[in-house]
Amino acid sequence: MAEENQGNSESKPQTTDRKPNTNNTNSNRRPNNNNRKPNGNQNKPGDKPTGNKPTGNKPNPNKNKNRNRHRRQPTPVDENLKKFVTLNQEGHKQRLNPHYKLDLNSTAKIRITPLGGLGEIGGNIAVFETEKEAILVDVGMSFPDEDMHGVDILVPDFSYLREIRNKIVGVVITHAHEDHIGAMPYLYKEMQFPIYATPLPLAMIGNKFDEHHIKEHRKHFNPIEKRKIYKIGNDFEVEWMHMTHSILDSSSLAITTDAGTIIHTGDFKIDHSPVDGYTADLHRLAHYGEKGVLCLLSDSTNSYNPLPTPSELSVAPALDRVFAKAEGRVLLSTFSSNIHRVQQAIQYGIKYGRKICVIGRSMERNIEIAMQYDYVRFPKNIFIDADEVARMNDKDVLIVTTGSQGEPNSALFRMSIGEHRHIKIKPTDLIVLSSRAIPGNEGSISGMLNHLQRAGARVHSSKDIHVSGHASIEEQKLMLRLVNPKFFLPVHGEFNHVMQHKETGMICGVPERNILLMTDGEQIEIAPKYMRKVKTVKTGKTYIDNQNNHQIEDDIVLDRQKLASDGVVMIVAQVDGKHSKMTMKPKVTTFGIVADKQDKAFAKEMEDILENFLIHLKDGMIENSRALENDLRQIVRKHIYRKMKKYPLIVPHVLVS
Numbered sequence: 001m002a003e004e005n006q007g008n009s010e011s012k013p014q015t016t017d018r019k020p021n022t023n024n025t026n027s028n029r030r031p032n033n034n035n036r037k038p039n040g041n042q043n044k045p046g047d048k049p050t051g052n053k054p055t056g057n058k059p060n061p062n063k064n065k066n067r068n069r070h071r072r073q074p075t076p077v078d079e080n081l082k083k084f085v086t087l088n089q090e091g092h093k094q095r096l097n098p099h100y101k102l103d104l105n106s107t108a109k110i111r112i113t114p115l116g117g118l119g120e121i122g123g124n125i126a127v128f129e130t131e132k133e134a135i136l137v138d139v140g141m142s143f144p145d146e147d148m149h150g151v152d153i154l155v156p157d158f159s160y161l162r163e164i165r166n167k168i169v170g171v172v173i174t175h176a177h178e179d180h181i182g183a184m185p186y187l188y189k190e191m192q193f194p195i196y197a198t199p200l201p202l203a204m205i206g207n208k209f210d211e212h213h214i215k216e217h218r219k220h221f222n223p224i225e226k227r228k229i230y231k232i233g234n235d236f237e238v239e240w241m242h243m244t245h246s247i248l249d250s251s252s253l254a255i256t257t258d259a260g261t262i263i264h265t266g267d268f269k270i271d272h273s274p275v276d277g278y279t280a281d282l283h284r285l286a287h288y289g290e291k292g293v294l295c296l297l298s299d300s301t302n303s304y305n306p307l308p309t310p311s312e313l314s315v316a317p318a319l320d321r322v323f324a325k326a327e328g329r330v331l332l333s334t335f336s337s338n339i340h341r342v343q344q345a346i347q348y349g350i351k352y353g354r355k356i357c358v359i360g361r362s363m364e365r366n367i368e369i370a371m372q373y374d375y376v377r378f379p380k381n382i383f384i385d386a387d388e389v390a391r392m393n394d395k396d397v398l399i400v401t402t403g404s405q406g407e408p409n410s411a412l413f414r415m416s417i418g419e420h421r422h423i424k425i426k427p428t429d430l431i432v433l434s435s436r437a438i439p440g441n442e443g444s445i446s447g448m449l450n451h452l453q454r455a456g457a458r459v460h461s462s463k464d465i466h467v468s469g470h471a472s473i474e475e476q477k478l479m480l481r482l483v484n485p486k487f488f489l490p491v492h493g494e495f496n497h498v499m500q501h502k503e504t505g506m507i508c509g510v511p512e513r514n515i516l517l518m519t520d521g522e523q524i525e526i527a528p529k530y531m532r533k534v535k536t537v538k539t540g541k542t543y544i545d546n547q548n549n550h551q552i553e554d555d556i557v558l559d560r561q562k563l564a565s566d567g568v569v570m571i572v573a574q575v576d577g578k579h580s581k582m583t584m585k586p587k588v589t590t591f592g593i594v595a596d597k598q599d600k601a602f603a604k605e606m607e608d609i610l611e612n613f614l615i616h617l618k619d620g621m622i623e624n625s626r627a628l629e630n631d632l633r634q635i636v637r638k639h640i641y642r643k644m645k646k647y648p649l650i651v652p653h654v655l656v657s
């Protein structure tokens, strides 16, 4: 009561004047702190010693008997209470450091080698390896840089997998995003292993196998049940734990070998109110944390974000507002894999009496799979085909489509430039972009927005209509605290993301020496006693042309880069072999080097160079046309670099007669 009264008397003036009150609080606190020592035994360290307050401010009973200095006399220590403080302190130590449960005498060790996904966004693939066996975790693809002309996707270099092929006993998948399964068909065309995953990733991998005409590899599927432990090979035991993320049916993994248990979060956020109600299985993570975890690999994508990642459900009010206001058609675009977003959009479409038209191959396919496998349920009669849209009242239509990144082949982009067969953009249309720009796509998105707005449509793309699928700092902390790992490897993300995640790891009690920042190709060895880098293996990217799903050789891409940045010079010359003289003027063709009007002058320069070259030619050189052309290429290259600071492709043809 005394405390409450005190609190009330404090809070009253607080409303009128804050500053002096803060001081008041401080001055009140000070004597309490002084009291903490003698009385602190009754309180856990860190607790506000509220119980002390009345004691500290309770001079009344002794007022008459004691003077000030007597009040400072410590009250006697209750040895029994003190004993319990010690016991609890010991308990905290054990709870926070369960690693004594790891078998420090064990000689078992495990090696982890990321072959993609570190120092980059996407392309996730990692090898977990014991002495005799290995498993792969995820086999993802990534997107090319802008200067990789004609390259649609990047697939990890499989060189190391070829090397250890006979050790690999299985492929383990965390979730169905492209950057975790996109390279599966390319791997399986070359080598096959049992695939372990939950149903949605398997269904999506199955679709890929069908597209790549390797249907038969579906026989490697091993669907798994979450919360069960699967033995893979002789050395690995793996459990899939349900995780929330921007795609359904995601998992974290508990990978146990003789060396101990490693927790791999996969991509995750901690969504306490996911659309399907299936929250992250924090209990299993805590279970392993309690048992003692050797190492944690955790998603670093949002490691800079200090604000908690909002629940997927939080976009609902914004969607509702959008649909309530829309007067014409609504065209909503999001990542086709974000089924819960699509589901919410469709629900609001239905709420406002709209029929749903799904356009875009990946969107159609993903909704189909999600419905086939009962992840979502919609009445069948709400869907209409694209060719029916024109006959409908605009207010009765919701178009759900791909193209939120402004991809030139996407349905929305084609609509924006008036090239879609069934849908032409109208001024009454409302375009809703329920996504964020993936870094590097800002330009193409902006281009598409220009087209859409030129066609008169309104575009809605405010922040409240999208949430991230990745954990921010606070959720990363929760993961670290639940799992309580001895060693910590931040994964998924560029170096600076991983670096930031390391800081968070240290805040959450992992000593700096127990955290390593990996890069692709670095092999880390972990044993209960230590973690260290042991070697580096070959990594890189294979370029893929999506039109035919074929590989593009590296040199082709290099040539394209050169052509794009520095142009090309072609020189055809006819030479009299006996006299080392040109029999006619050389033919010089250039692209991307000099303007048309300077063509002649440039051709003359080349002619002079060639003449000079022939005069100074060494004996016998003329017979070796390859060496001749090589030498000529060098000379032309030097000349052009001196003049223009460019290294174009130089294609000389010297015909000797």
Ligand SMILES: [Zn+2]
Residues within 6 Å of the ligand: 175, 177, 245, 267
């Ligand atoms: Zn993901």
